[in-house]
Amino acid sequence: MxxxxxxxxxxxxxxxxxxxxxxxxxxxxxxxxxxxxxxxxxxxxxxxxxxxxxxxxxxxxxxxxxxxxxxxxxxxxxxxxxxxxxxxxxxxxxxxxxxxxxxxxxxxxxxxxxxxxxxxxxxxxxxxxxxxxxxxxxxxxxxxxxxxxxxxxxxxxxxxxxxxxxxxxxxxxxxxxxxxxxxxxxxxxxxxxxxxxxxxxxxxxxxxxxxxxxxxxxxxxxxxxxxxxxxxxxxxxxxxxxxxxxxxxHVDEWNKQRRIIAERYRILFDTYGISEFVKSPHEDTDGYHVFHQYVVRCDKRDELMKYLTENGVGTRVYYPLPLHLQPAFSSLGYKMGDFPQAEALSKNSLSLPMYPELLPEEQEYVVDTMAKFYRSN
CATH class of the missing domain: 3.40.640.10 (Type I PLP-dependent aspartate aminotransferase-like (Major domain))
Structure with missing residues (x-):
């Protein structure tokens, strides 16, 4: 592992x-x-x-x-x-x-x-x-x-x-x-x-x-x-x-490496046949994404996250509870359902490993592990 x-x-x-x-x-x-x-x-x-x-x-x-x-x-x-x-x-x-x-x-x-x-x-x-x-x-x-x-x-x-x-x-x-x-x-x-x-x-x-x-x-x-x-x-x-x-x-070179890693993830999702379960992040055609996080939308998020953790892959959820539902903001009067897109993203988004020094073989292991999860579920 x-x-x-x-x-x-x-x-x-x-x-x-x-x-x-x-x-x-x-x-x-x-x-x-x-x-x-x-x-x-x-x-x-x-x-x-x-x-x-x-x-x-x-x-x-x-x-x-x-x-x-x-x-x-x-x-x-x-x-x-x-x-x-x-x-x-x-x-x-x-x-x-x-x-x-x-x-x-x-x-x-x-x-x-x-x-x-x-x-x-x-x-x-x-x-x-x-x-x-x-x-x-x-x-x-x-x-x-x-x-x-x-x-x-x-x-x-x-x-x-x-x-x-x-x-x-x-x-x-x-x-x-x-x-x-x-x-x-x-x-x-x-x-x-x-x-x-x-x-x-x-x-x-x-x-x-x-x-x-x-x-x-x-x-x-x-x-x-x-x-x-x-x-x-x-x-x-x-x-x-x-x-x-x-x-x-060095920040420009590090951002270029992040972009290479992001593109490699996208290619690996296709190669391993999991693109129907995992949606890569979007980049506007007139924008330059620097991928501070690599956040995907995925089926069975919580189960996938648990499986990845058990197999040595670190992940994060940003953000599991949108701000309008935070206890500290309860006085604002918002409720569940007020912002459906933010609420949906909080339930199916997952941040995969992302840093400029991430190795190709490590990325392949991450995606291979994800593919094994989806094949067995």
């Missing part, structure tokens, strides 16, 4: 460990651990990579979202539209400010928020829309960006799972995080661009809002011990920035 984990960070570390150790030692020698030159260098390099005016490090992807909403003045009584099929933080940051998350069902093909349904949920209280580029597939934000701008509604891109993803818009390559008012990134260790701890980033082309973020991430500080407003303590530390600077030049 082969052991194939859902993800493996050690293989990646082995490739870069000497460079990473040098980077960490550089910070140790400097004795500058909070913000400083390493963070500023990383911010410049990310801004250049994405083609955006401002990139601002913070403590986590969650804080990136929260800082963005704070900078926009989101408060009690406001509404923020988003998807019920995403990580908890996307909506929790809205509630933390006293505003109301308003959920819109997902597109069953892309798994992203159904862009066309956003229009129907806009009210005079709508102040922002958070679009999540889920699992590495960028949503069609260009379809909604103009309307929101005309209505003075802010667009926030949740890019936590999609660093390096892009869409071709009007013959231009536009990276995720560069179209909305803000782009919010996470550098959690398992991300396509991951650090070795928590870390986050906010991008914006608005210089005034960039200055707001800079102040808010340090308690609203505008001078020595002078605070213009109530901010928070959310700073990217120098060690994480140094590590991310080492890893950033």
């Amino acid at each position: 082969m052991n194939v984990p859902a993800f493996d960070l050690k293989r990646n570390y082995e490739m870069l460990k000497d460079e990473l150790k040098d980077a960490v030692n550089r910070v140790l020698e400097s004795q500058r651990f909070i913000l400083g030159e390493e963070v500023e260098g990383f911010e410049r390099e990310v801004a250049s990579y994405l083609g955006v005016s401002n990139a601002l490090g913070c403590a986590s992807g969650t804080d990136a979202l929260l800082l963005s909403l704070m900078a926009l003045g989101i408060r009690e009584g406001d509404e923020v539209i988003t998807t019920p099929y995403t990580f908890f933080a996307t909506a929790s940051v809205v509630s933390r400010l006293g505003a109301r998350p308003v959920f819109v069902d997902i597109d069953p093909v892309t798994y992203n928020i159904d862009i066309d349904k956003i229009y129907d949920h806009i009210t005079p209280k709508t102040k922002a829309v958070i679009v999540v580029h889920l699992f590495g597939h960028m949503a069609q934000v260009e379809k909604i960006e103009g309307l929101l701008r005309d209505k003075r509604i802010y667009l926030i891109e949740d890019c936590a799972q999609s660093f390096g993803a892009w869409r071709k818009i009007d013959d231009d390559i536009r990276y995720c995080g560069t179209i909305g008012t803000f782009g919010c990134f996470s550098f959690y260790p398992t991300k396509n661009l991951g650090g070795y701890g928590d870390g986050g980033l906010v991008t914006t082309n608005d210089d005034y809002l960039a200055d707001r973020i800079r102040k808010l991430r340090v308690h609203g500080l505008c001078g020595e011990y002078v605070h213009e407003e109530l901010g928070m303590n959310s700073r990217l530390d120098a060690i994480q920035a140094a590590i991310l600077r080492c890893r950033l030049p």
Whole structure:
């Protein structure tokens, strides 16, 4: 029996460990651990990579979202539209400010928020829309960006799972995080661009809002011990920035490897005759999927997951309980059946092993094991 984990960070570390150790030692020698030159260098390099005016490090992807909403003045009584099929933080940051998350069902093909349904949920209280580029597939934000701008509604891109993803818009390559008012990134260790701890980033082309973020991430500080407003303590530390600077030049190659692995899965599903039971993830023809996760829709999901676990294959379910059914959001008044596409996906989706160093023979073992399950069931 082969052991194939859902993800493996050690293989990646082995490739870069000497460079990473040098980077960490550089910070140790400097004795500058909070913000400083390493963070500023990383911010410049990310801004250049994405083609955006401002990139601002913070403590986590969650804080990136929260800082963005704070900078926009989101408060009690406001509404923020988003998807019920995403990580908890996307909506929790809205509630933390006293505003109301308003959920819109997902597109069953892309798994992203159904862009066309956003229009129907806009009210005079709508102040922002958070679009999540889920699992590495960028949503069609260009379809909604103009309307929101005309209505003075802010667009926030949740890019936590999609660093390096892009869409071709009007013959231009536009990276995720560069179209909305803000782009919010996470550098959690398992991300396509991951650090070795928590870390986050906010991008914006608005210089005034960039200055707001800079102040808010340090308690609203505008001078020595002078605070213009109530901010928070959310700073990217120098060690994480140094590590991310080492890893950033490799992210394109890692994303290419993820795409090769995704295509190999699709071919193997056909080769082993299980395509009728397992549906590969979708990629728009004008988009570039970076496959943070490789999430399939499959028959007998729970039984398959158990069988794979018993045979050494690690899998995950993202997300078994949509946000509108989470106990923490019960006060919003949603119920089972309100968002049927998100609920259906939560019952039949499964994330298979996906990381750039996944070997072809490991993939073949995964799919062969899946085929044995379906042949016997």
